[in-house]
Amino acid sequence: MGLSLLAHAKINLTLDVCSRRPDGYHEVEMIMQQIQLHDRLDFWPAEKDISLTSSGLAIDAGEDNLILRAARLLQKATGERKGAVIHLHKEIPVAAGLAGGSTDAAATLVGLNQLWSLQLSRKQLMDLAVQLGADVPFCLAGGTMLARGIGEILEPLSPAPSFGVILVKPPFGVPTAKIYQGLNLDRLGPRPDTAAMVQALAKGHLDELAGGLCNVLESVTLELFPQLQTIKEKLVQTGCQGALMSGSGPTVFGLTRDKQRAGEIASKLGDLEGQVIITEMKRPE
Numbered sequence: 390m391g392l393s394l395l396a397h398a399k400i401n402l403t404l405d406v407c408s409r410r411p412d413g414y415h416e417v418e419m420i421m422q423q424i425q426l427h428d429r430l431d432f433w434p435a436e437k438d439i440s441l442t443s444s445g446l447a448i449d450a451g452e453d454n455l456i457l458r459a460a461r462l463l464q465k466a467t468g469e470r471k472g473a474v475i476h477l478h479k480e481i482p483v484a485a486g487l488a489g490g491s492t493d494a495a496a497t498l499v500g501l502n503q504l505w506s507l508q509l510s511r512k513q514l515m516d517l518a519v520q521l522g523a524d525v526p527f528c529l530a531g532g533t534m535l536a537r538g539i540g541e542i543l544e545p546l547s548p549a550p551s552f553g554v555i556l557v558k559p560p561f562g563v564p565t566a567k568i569y570q571g572l573n574l575d576r577l578g579p580r581p582d583t584a585a586m587v588q589a590l591a592k593g594h595l596d597e598l599a600g601g602l603c604n605v606l607e608s609v610t611l612e613l614f615p616q617l618q619t620i621k622e623k624l625v626q627t628g629c630q631g632a633l634m635s636g637s638g639p640t641v642f643g644l645t646r647d648k649q650r651a652g653e654i655a656s657k658l659g660d661l662e663g664q665v666i667i668t669e670m671k672r673p674e
């Protein structure tokens with residue numbers, strides 16, 4: 390018997406960078422929110438080999454794919470010798486700031502833990518997750534979280550109401566490492582008021598949440614790609630309560646009271662360079 394899992398994308402409602410670590414990573418403080426947009430992963434048992442195929446958006450399904458890296462890591466950590474046939478249906482734009490690869494890696498850890506009856510605990514899966522990438526622990530945990538450390542220290546926050554989200558993904562990707570490297574820690578520009586945003590979430594106030602959106606990585610990515618500023622402005626002019634770049638970019642999102650309103654606004658956006666996706670914040674199951 391096989392199994393199917395949905396792997397959800399994320400947006401960053403705030404992103405603050407506190408310091409640069411000797412290993413090149415950065416200490417961050419960010420509010421992360423899962424959204425409904427998702428990939429789907431199907432798993433079937435196999436004798437020994439692990440194979441990956443894909444459909445939907447184009448993706449390199451070679452050994453560097455985070456799904457195969459997650460599978461190999463799980464094998465190495467447990468000594469498991471069984472194989473698996475894995476199929477990825479890709480809907481989340483790639484290299485977009487939406488954690489598409491990270492969420493696939495997290496779903497692979499969960500899926501193979503089940504398929505291979507490994508019975509690894511949440512904590513054991515979390516320890517493997519951070520070895521695959523800074524965003525993978527959040528993708529494993531899901532929901533609405535305050536993330537610290539390099540992103541692996543997670544604190545659950547009040548779940549956001551199912552506000553509408555319009556994503557605009559320009560027709561290029563952004564390498565996360567390059568954006569962090571470009572950051573001047575002495576001149577970060579506006580910093581998020583994380584505590585105020587935690588309060589806004591607790592109250593479920595869209596206006597307060599939209600007013601507090603802030604991502605210090607915008608200072609790097611928007612400088613490289615000024616068209617992102619134009620997209621942000623267009624989203625607000627057409628009726629979004631607020632707009633921000635997600636993660637290291639280049640996707641920009643706008644917030645609305647619900648998904649229906651997001652659809653109405655999206656139809657007024659007119660000519661925008663990029664793919665427009667209408668979705669909403671994911672509510673807890």
Ligand SMILES: C[C@@](CO)(OP(=O)(O)O)[C@H](O)COP(=O)(O)OP(=O)(O)OC[C@H]1O[C@@H](n2ccc(N)nc2=O)[C@H](O)[C@@H]1O
Nearest residue numbers: 413414415486487488522523524539565566569636637638
């Ligand atoms: C910026 C964020 C915000 O959620 O998301 P994305 O834009 O990638 O979606 C994350 O911090 C990205 O997490 P993730 O994409 O998993 O990072 P990794 O693969 O572990 O790291 C890629 C590179 O980014 C840099 N990096 C990443 C995380 C971090 N806290 N500090 C860093 O300096 C490092 O140079 C690292 O080599």
Ligand SMILES: Nc1ncnc2c1ncn2[C@@H]1O[C@H](COP(=O)(O)OP(=O)(O)O)[C@@H](O)[C@H]1O
Nearest residue numbers: 454455456483484485486487488489490491493
């Ligand atoms: N399963 C996967 N889905 C998407 N990207 C992947 C995957 N595996 C590896 N990658 C690679 O990971 C990098 C980051 O992609 P992604 O996770 O989509 O973006 P981001 O880190 O900006 O959220 C890309 O260079 C992509 O080629």
